[in-house]
Amino acid sequence: MSSQTQNPIMRDIALFAALGVLVLVIFVSQGAVYSVRMLVEAGCYGIIALGLTIQWGYAGLFNVGIMGFIAAGAASSMLMTFPRNPDFWNSGGPELAGLFIVKLIACALALWLANNSNRWGVGPRLRALLITIAIAVSYLVLSFHMTVMSEEIEKASGWMGGLGLPVFFGWIIAGVIAGIIAWFVGKICLGLRSDYLAIATLGIAQIIKHFLKNADWLTNGTLTVSPMPWPVPSPADGEFLFARAAYLSVVAVALLITYLLLQRAYHSPWGRMMRAIRDNEEAAGAMGKNVNRRRLEIFILGCVLMGIGGAMLIHFTSIYDPSGFLDLNHTFLIWVMVILGGSGNNRGAIFGAIFVYIVWVMSEPLAVMLFATIATYGDQWLGWEAPSDFLSRALQMRVFVIGLTITLVLRLAPQGLLPERQARH
Amino acid sequence: MNDLVFFLNKGITSGLIIGSIYALGAIGLTLIFGILRFAHFAHGDLMTLGAFVTLILAAALAALGVTLPLPLAFVVMFPAMAITAVLAIGLDKMFYKPLRQAGARPVVLVMASVGVTLMLQGVIRLFAGVRSRDMFVEAPKEIYRIPIPGATRKLVVTEPQILLMLFTIVAVIALHFFLTRARLGKAMRAVSDNPDLARITGINTEHVVWATWIIGGSLACAAGTMLSMDVTLKPDLSFNILLPIFAATIVGGIGQPYGAIAGGFLVGFCETLAVFNWSIVLRPFKDELWFDLPSNMSLVPTEYKLMVPFLILIIVLIYRPTGIFKGRVL
Numbered sequence A: 001m002s003s004q005t006q007n008p009i010m011r012d013i014a015l016f017a018a019l020g021v022l023v024l025v026i027f028v029s030q031g032a033v034y035s036v037r038m039l040v041e042a043g044c045y046g047i048i049a050l051g052l053t054i055q056w057g058y059a060g061l062f063n064v065g066i067m068g069f070i071a072a073g074a075a076s077s078m079l080m081t082f083p084r085n086p087d088f089w090n091s092g093g094p095e096l097a098g099l100f101i102v103k104l105i106a107c108a109l110a111l112w113l114a115n116n117s118n119r120w121g122v123g124p125r126l127r128a129l130l131i132t133i134a135i136a137v138s139y140l141v142l143s144f145h146m147t148v149m150s151e152e153i154e155k156a157s158g159w160m161g162g163l164g165l166p167v168f169f170g171w172i173i174a175g176v177i178a179g180i181i182a183w184f185v186g187k188i189c190l191g192l193r194s195d196y197l198a199i200a201t202l203g204i205a206q207i208i209k210h211f212l213k214n215a216d217w218l219t220n221g222t223l224t225v226s227p228m229p230w231p232v233p234s235p236a237d238g239e240f241l242f243a244r245a246a247y248l249s250v251v252a253v254a255l256l257i258t259y260l261l262l263q264r265a266y267h268s269p270w271g272r273m274m275r276a277i278r279d280n281e282e283a284a285g286a287m288g289k290n291v292n293r294r295r296l297e298i299f300i301l302g303c304v305l306m307g308i309g310g311a312m313l314i315h316f317t318s319i320y321d322p323s324g325f326l327d328l329n330h331t332f333l334i335w336v337m338v339i340l341g342g343s344g345n346n347r348g349a350i351f352g353a354i355f356v357y358i359v360w361v362m363s364e365p366l367a368v369m370l371f372a373t374i375a376t377y378g379d380q381w382l383g384w385e386a387p388s389d390f391l392s393r394a395l396q397m398r399v400f401v402i403g404l405t406i407t408l409v410l411r412l413a414p415q416g417l418l419p420e421r422q423a424r425h
Numbered sequence B: 001m002n003d004l005v006f007f008l009n010k011g012i013t014s015g016l017i018i019g020s021i022y023a024l025g026a027i028g029l030t031l032i033f034g035i036l037r038f039a040h041f042a043h044g045d046l047m048t049l050g051a052f053v054t055l056i057l058a059a060a061l062a063a064l065g066v067t068l069p070l071p072l073a074f075v076v077m078f079p080a081m082a083i084t085a086v087l088a089i090g091l092d093k094m095f096y097k098p099l100r101q102a103g104a105r106p107v108v109l110v111m112a113s114v115g116v117t118l119m120l121q122g123v124i125r126l127f128a129g130v131r132s133r134d135m136f137v138e139a140p141k142e143i144y145r146i147p148i149p150g151a152t153r154k155l156v157v158t159e160p161q162i163l164l165m166l167f168t169i170v171a172v173i174a175l176h177f178f179l180t181r182a183r184l185g186k187a188m189r190a191v192s193d194n195p196d197l198a199r200i201t202g203i204n205t206e207h208v209v210w211a212t213w214i215i216g217g218s219l220a221c222a223a224g225t226m227l228s229m230d231v232t233l234k235p236d237l238s239f240n241i242l243l244p245i246f247a248a249t250i251v252g253g254i255g256q257p258y259g260a261i262a263g264g265f266l267v268g269f270c271e272t273l274a275v276f277n278w279s280i281v282l283r284p285f286k287d288e289l290w291f292d293l294p295s296n297m298s299l300v301p302t303e304y305k306l307m308v309p310f311l312i313l314i315i316v317l318i319y320r321p322t323g324i325f326k327g328r329v330l
Helices: A002-006 A008-030 A032-058 A066-081 A086-090 A093-115 A124-157 A167-189 A194-214 A240-267 A269-279 A281-286 A291-317 A327-341 A346-382 A391-412 B002-035 B043-064 B072-101 B106-128 B159-181 B183-193 B195-200 B205-230 B238-252 B257-275 B278-288 B307-319
Strands: B143-146 B155-158
Touching (some): A008 A032, A008 A346, A032 A269, A032 A327, A032 A346, A066 A167, A066 A194, A066 A327, A086 A093, A086 A124, A167 A194, A167 A291, A194 B106, A194 B238, A194 B307, A240 A269, A269 A281, A269 A291, A281 A291, A327 A346, A327 A391, A327 B106, A391 B072, B002 B043, B002 B155, B002 B159, B002 B183, B002 B205, B002 B238, B002 B257, B002 B278, B043 B072, B043 B106, B043 B205, B043 B238, B072 B205, B143 B159, B155 B159, B159 B183, B159 B205, B159 B257, B183 B195, B238 B257, B257 B307
16 A cells, blocks of 8 residues: 555556556467457447546446446447438338427427426426326327337338448437436436436436337347448458557547546546545535536536447447347446546556456456366266356356456455545645 | 226236235335445345245255145245345345445445345356246146136136235235334334434444344345246346336335335336236227227337336436435435
8 A cells, every 4th residue: 555655656657567568468369450359449448437437436426327328329329320221211211200309309398398387386286297297298199109100110111220420420429319318317316315326327228228129110129230330441441450450549549538638627626626526525515516517517428438438339349239238248347447447547447448358358268268177077077967058157257256356346445456646736 | 897807917916916026125125225325236136046045945845855735935935035134144244344344435335236236146147047947846836717707707816926915915014013013123213214323322233234134135035036936037137126126115215114015016016007908908998989999008018118117216216206205315
């Protein structure tokens, strides 16, 4: 403990140097094509982890629905950038979809009016009644329209297809959509204790995933969409390694920009205010800071980063598959990255993301190998016959290890490898 | 008449069943939330764990050739409840107590419980795989078909459903007497209301924590066992069951066991009735309706069933965060 407080910069350098050596070893042993892929994915996870570290580390918000924001970002980016589906545009689909958006806006307006009706002198009971009616009517209208629309679109053209816009634009929209969802969740839960936010984010993540899996008309459902367009020449156009390296540079630049901006925000008055709110809510409130509003700000900002990072991650894998969003890979792995790397420290989040991702990727063949060995020797020495799904259970071992890491880090090293360093002004 | 029987079978019975399972889970959750002051995310997997303990005991007895008038799984559920309670106390000792003693923020405990849920998930699936299993190891479950006068369709109730309802009633009454009459139960309510005041009146908080985990763990085991007896034992339940139980807890008001029971039934009935196909009940009145009856007229498509507890949760959080029974907003 004492050495890290005395010389934090040496610690940063030592850990990042070790990470560099690890990456170099992988480059040499696994070949450049594989390692570049791993680095791209680690970089995308780095952006997502930065989003989480500002929520958890700066503001102490507990978000267990990262998967939902990643999925929402990926789906919206896919819809923006995937080539147009001419069947859809020639059918009655666009009209129905347009009408749906109009109805959605009308319903939102009605709900807003009902909710604010107390401003115009409506009593609480009448207001409750108005709200109930507004919710019921808008639900019936929207769900009926959606049933008709989805049948119509699936019959005419399979699914909607994308809009064929540039990829960078799609990434921005990914952030915007994730931010809008975060606004809703945050508006409801941030005034309450942090446990409620955890429950609500967990729920919204499951619902987003269910929706994307079942909305065949919108996102082609479980039939998956591929190939996702790349912002740089894709491997299909020519060189494999070159394409991946170009993507890596895009991700690296995005990561660097995010890091620099967040670093600046951390040292700004805004960042100090955030830490004040995190460390003593009452005192910050007494100083006139609007605690809930600041929390909402940082929650949305974090989710925007998750949306963008998720979109980048899914574009790179070049296949959009809603069943591929997993709590383990897209929520808890990122939690391990952040708390192991050091919450509230941006460098820690990036270090954690890259290091944990490398360990994660390497652990899969290792776990399978370990289980295969156990099965072989168990059979030879003890005559124990392994169950038929024994090898697939190797993956469950990783679930256990992730859980164990979270509990151990919380208990033994709550600050992580690179602890937060409060700037002295 | 046939349509009414169908409604009783598909709407009321399943609502009651799933409602009592949610209620049993939510009681434990609300006590933990109220006394230990954190949202226990591992409760869903505690239920699965309990069901597995039951399954192992039942399989062991069946292998010994024991037969009883009741299903084996139901009988061995009681020792399994004790085992799960001990396991719950063990989890508390290993993972939550050190954090509590170090004075960690409640949100850190929530996070630790997420870690614990992943560990439990990993262990259960590592040893049991991911396929679903039948809890009736010795004989298939008995199904009673009760004829209703004036209807060709029969009222269907299975043996575990009857046992579940009886068990829920007994458990709720026992809990009521424990919380209002027993010394420890009163102490639990005191700690839930005001922990500092309870401590200076000489209540042993350690015992209260134990009692909380014993009740929470054993009811979770019962709920998990009953759920898997009603359908099958699915090891990958955790997060899907967690959301309705949390919704029930918050609807009922945190720290309010009676609220949790009411919330459990509310969420259960809302869920079943939302996915229920209303057009079958409306079919006799086909001619009097002003619209054509579609073949499927459920409020929520079955694949979006999870939306229902979530929407209930959201509405309660917006308009009445204390819940129906005026629990605490922590």
